Amino acid sequence: MLPDMSSDVLTSLAEQARALDTQHVATDRRHAFELPDGVVYLDGNSLGALSRAAREATADAVSRQWGEQLIRAWNDSAWWSAPERVGDRIAGLVGAPAGTVVVGDSTTVSLYKAVHAAARMRPGRRVVLTDPDSFPTDVHVTRGVCDQLGLTLELLSPADAVARLRGSDDVALASYSQVDYRTGELWDLAALTVAAHDAGALSCWDLCHSAGVVDVGLTDGGADFAVGCGYKYLSGGPGAPAFIFVAPQHLDAFVNPILGWNGHATPFAMSPDHTPADGITRARVGTPPVLGIAALEGALTAYDGLSMADVRRRSLSLTAFFVDAIAALGVDLPVATPREDDRRGSQxxxxxxxxxxxxxxxxxxxxxxxxxxxNIVRLGFAPLYLSHEDALAAAVHLRDVLAGREFERPEHRSRAAVT
Amino acid sequence: MLPDMSSDVLTSLAEQARALDTQHVATDRRHAFELPDGVVYLDGNSLGALSRAAREATADAVSRQWGEQLIRAWNDSAWWSAPERVGDRIAGLVGAPAGTVVVGDSTTVSLYKAVHAAARMRPGRRVVLTDPDSFPTDVHVTRGVCDQLGLTLELLSPADAVARLRGSDDVALASYSQVDYRTGELWDLAALTVAAHDAGALSCWDLCHSAGVVDVGLTDGGADFAVGCGYKYLSGGPGAPAFIFVAPQHLDAFVNPILGWNGHATPFAMSPDHTPADGITRARVGTPPVLGIAALEGALTAYDGLSMADVRRRSLSLTAFFVDAIAALGVDLPVATPREDDRRGSQxxxxxxxxxxxxxxxxxxxxxxxxxxxNIVRLGFAPLYLSHEDALAAAVHLRDVLAGREFERPEHRSRAAVT
Incomplete structure (x- = not known):
């Protein structure tokens, strides 16, 4: 996989890579994934790779559960409780207790539910804060909720939000991403949450770029609400169902803005009156996307037996080594991602x-x-299936792309429909 | 498959079944589906059966597209445009033009989008009508929208709604199911829509129990909005993405209550300002559930080469024959489903x-x-994979269950977790 490496620098980097891979061997799950040969896949923060378990779980859900059990699979294969079951599994990865996470809708719909419900829990307060540099859907959906509820959206960076909150009494909610999707900067979930709480506001966190790679620490950080993506580092497959977290103390007051039968206390009583289910189930809406949940549930088995602390250590080692390697190789591009471990996600x-x-x-x-x-070249390091040798290979290829000015070739400059 | 049939009545019914199956052979798609042996599957109105095409499409989406193309599949396998591409296919089944239907979220979320947007298109009007006997999620979500928008929900049967609309000027929206999920009664979409329009109101239709089996006729009937389910008669798989229809004349004014990046005019410009996309794309929200869409797209190939008029004739023949057969066999249960063809869905x-x-x-x-x-025994007749012989087999089994009072056995009376 490595290009020809004859120089002393390369020899030294290759030795370092092998030593680091040995040091982190306990978190190597490359064997669980089915990556094509000859690929160094640094886009697991956009679409996580396919694992054998995800492939097999999907095939089983299709052929045996759907095809043979048919309607009986709702009971026999426990489809009905899958959103909570898979939610509990994710809860374990993001530092949340069982019974606080459920999967189902897209990230945007999940965020709509969380922001709408949260903003209404602080009646009389008119301001919602979010980051102008958040992934755009976060800004769109939050602005939409504010328009619907007659609230004011203020776009502030996380740092400015802390200052804005200090001594204020008009903020209902601070809704932020834990990791910036462009720069990879990791924000301080606990500090911003404390600032929100000190001002009587609530916090909502988008974990799309942190779940599965960062010690998210929802409970430790005091987070009130959170959502996250199933198809990035969690490797749940394209368009995998997202998850929503509601802290235990808010479950009873959580009002889902989209009232559906799956969030009902007794869905099969078929009553036209809506009585919300107890607990996180009230955050459900419609029939869950069973095939997508099956793939995600399979994918999550890659975390079996791993601690998030160890996964995080591997992730930090991979990104630090990559930054060191490109520097050693003479690549002098500005690095947008913070060098400090406690300010860096997994890209x-x-x-x-x-x-x-x-x-x-x-x-x-x-x-x-x-x-x-x-102007961002974004390289994601999904720690479970990437090695330090992969990181070095990527660094060498980057050096060669730049040295050979390959980015000037016409075939690399024409834009695809979806980028 | 048929139980022992020795009587003259049975012999005659079996002859009729064979003759009808011959008459409708052109719409027989049984060979496209992978039903288990020994099963007469009358629950395709809850979870449609697995087809070979759906199974293969899902496996291809997982192993080749996700596994090998990885992130490139958004372009190379046209994942990005799948919601509109599959929407166009469904449009052809429900009498709507291309460019008016998109798939993605659950039925409940889709109905939330449709009802919310529709109700806001008639400012000053305070009333939304829906059917108290609709599937509960329809009542829940509509009540929720009314609470959010300060509107009044009035629960009226479709017949009473027509009377309520006459001469009124306060109704914003009439939101109804085309087929009653319990009784199978088919309501007159065009008549109720005309009544709504005559009163200056809009109409929204839930096609969960009509799409794929009834000549829905959205354009002919003048429907303004509609939603429907991918996993019932369309056989898209458990929790398949639902679809939403917005009539061409409403597309420019349609305001999606859930503003996400997939409904944006230029999603990859990553602008924090939300400019809705042209056309039905603005009804999209988040990243589409690719695996579920793949299964649904495969499943829809079962309709290739068929006209909905022929499918409808087969459906009506199956249900009429079943009702005749149980009568001939001496089953004297009350039939909740109308006997008139133009008042009967496919159950x-x-x-x-x-x-x-x-x-x-x-x-x-x-x-x-x-x-x-x-107190409803609900038997759905998915016309593509059921025959008149199947209908007769079901009728004979029903006769025997009743004659042998098998419903009194304890093992049949204990409730499963999900019914």
Missing amino acids: VSLRHPDAYAVVQALIARGVIGDFREP | VSLRHPDAYAVVQALIARGVIGDFREP
């Missing part, structure tokens, strides 16, 4: 004026990352 | 004080239907 973002073409040139070499506006 | 519902146990006894004999509160 390395580099700035380049031709970032789109750089990414395409890397893809042509089998190193799959992605481009983000305006 | 036959029978009333029995021990309906739950009757259904369990039928299931024990391989005839899978379902129970609905309070």
Whole structure:
């Protein structure tokens, strides 16, 4: 997988990579995934790789459960309780207790439910804070909720939000991403949550780029609400169901803005009156996407026997080593991702004026990352299936793309329909 | 598959069944489905059967597209445009033009979007009408929207709604199911829509029990909005994505209550300002459930080469023959489903004080239907994979369950977790 490496620098880096891989062997789950040969996959923060367990779980859900059990699978294969069962599994990865997480709708719909419910829990307060640099859907959905509820959206960075909250009494909710999707910066969930609580506000966290790679610490950080994505680091498959977390103390007061039969206390009584279910089940809406949940449930078995602390250590080692390696190889692009461990998610973002073409040139070499506006080469390090040797291979390919000015080739500059 | 049939009545019915199956052979798609041996599956109105095409499409989406193409599949396998592509396919089945239907969220979330958007298109009007006998999620979600928008929900049967609308000027929206999920009664979409329009109101239709079996006629009937289910007669798999229809004249004014990046005009520009996409794409919200859409897209190929008029004729023939057959066999349960063709969906519902146990006894004999509160034995006839011989087999088993009082057996009376 590594390109030809003859120099002393490369020899030394390769030794370091092997030593680090040995040191982190206990968290190596590469064997559980079915990555194509010749690919270094650095886009697990956009679409996590397929695992054998996810493939088998989906095939079983289709052929045996759906095909043979048919309608009986709702009981016989426990489809009905799958949203809570898989939610509990995710709860264990994000530092939340059982019974506080449920999977089902898309991330955006989940965030709509969380933000809408949270904002209404602080009547009289008119302001919702969110990050202008959040993934756009977060800004869109939060602005939409504010318009519906007659609230004011203020766009502030996490740092500015802490200052804004200090001494204020008009903020209902601070809704933030734990990791910036572009730069990979990890924000301090506990500190911003404390600032919100000190001002009488609630907090909601988007864990799309932290769940499965960071010690999220929802309970320890005092988070009130959270949502996250099933198809990034959790590797649940394309468009996998998202999850929503509601802290135990808010479950009784949580009012789902989308009242559906799956969130009902007695769904099969078929009553036209809506009595919300106890606990996190009230955050459910419609019939769950069973095939997507099956893939996600299979994928999550890759975490069996691992502690998030160890996964986090591996992740930090991979990204730190990659940054060191490109520096040693003479790649002098600005690194948008913080170097401090406690400020870094599981990606390395580099700035380049031709970032789109750089990414395409890397893809042509089998190193799959992605481009983000305006100038970001984004390389995600899904720790379970990437090694330090992979990181070094990516670094060498990047050096060669830049040295050979491959990003100037016309075929790397033409934009695909979806980037 | 047929039980022993020695009497003249049975011999005659069997001849009729064979003759009708010959008459409708052009719409027989049994070979496309993978039903277990020994099962007469009369629950395709709850969970449609698995087809080979759905199984293969899902396996391809998992192993080749996700596993090998990875993130590139958004372009290379056209995942991004799948919601509109599959929506167009469904549009052809429900009498709607291309570009008016999109798939993605659950039925409940889809109905939330439709009802919320529709109700806001008639400012100043304070009343929304819906059917107290709709599937409960329809009542829940509509009541929830009314509470959020300060509107009044009035629960009226479709017939009473027509009377309520006459001469009124306060109704914003009439939201109804085309087919009653319990009785199988088919309501007159065009007549109720005309009544709504005459009163200056809009109409929204739930097609869960009509899409794929009834000539829905959205355009002909003048429907403004509609939603429907992917996992019933369309056989898209458990929890398959639902669809939403917005009539062409409403597309520009449609305001999605859940503003997400997939409904944005330029989602990859990553702008924090939300500019809705043109056309039905603005009804999208978050990342689509790709695996569920793949299964649904595969399943819809079962309709290739068929006209909905022919499918409808087969459906009506199956249900009419079943009702005739049970009468001829001496089953004297009240039939809740109208006998007139233009008032009947694709199911036959029978009333029995021990309906739950009757259904369990039928299931024990391989005839899978379902129970609905309070006393309904609900038998759905998915026309593509059921024959008149199947209908006769079910009728004979029902006769024998009743004659042998099998519904009194303890094992048939204990309730499962999910019914």
